[in-house]
Amino acid sequence: MEVKFTPNGEQGKQCRDCKFFEAENANAGIGKCFGNDVPSGGSCNNFVPK
Numbered sequence: 001m002e003v004k005f006t007p008n009g010e011q012g013k014q015c016r017d018c019k020f021f022e023a024e025n026a027n028a029g030i031g032k033c034f035g036n037d038v039p040s041g042g043s044c045n046n047f048v049p050k
């Protein structure tokens with residue numbers, strides 16, 4: 001499936017709220033999603049709540 005990523009996710013549906021997100025560097029606002037760096041405020045169509 002094609003991943004539609006947006007750097008500005010909707011409130012409550014952001015990477016930081018997603019079960020696939022591993023907060024690696026919370027201060028920088030960057031975490032890992034399937035091995036890729038993603039901003040904690042981003043979102044995509046694979047979002048699954050924690």
Ligand code: SF4
Binds near residue numbers: 013020043046
């Ligand atoms: S699956 Fe999508 S919403 Fe979830 S952490 Fe990864 S990029 Fe963010």
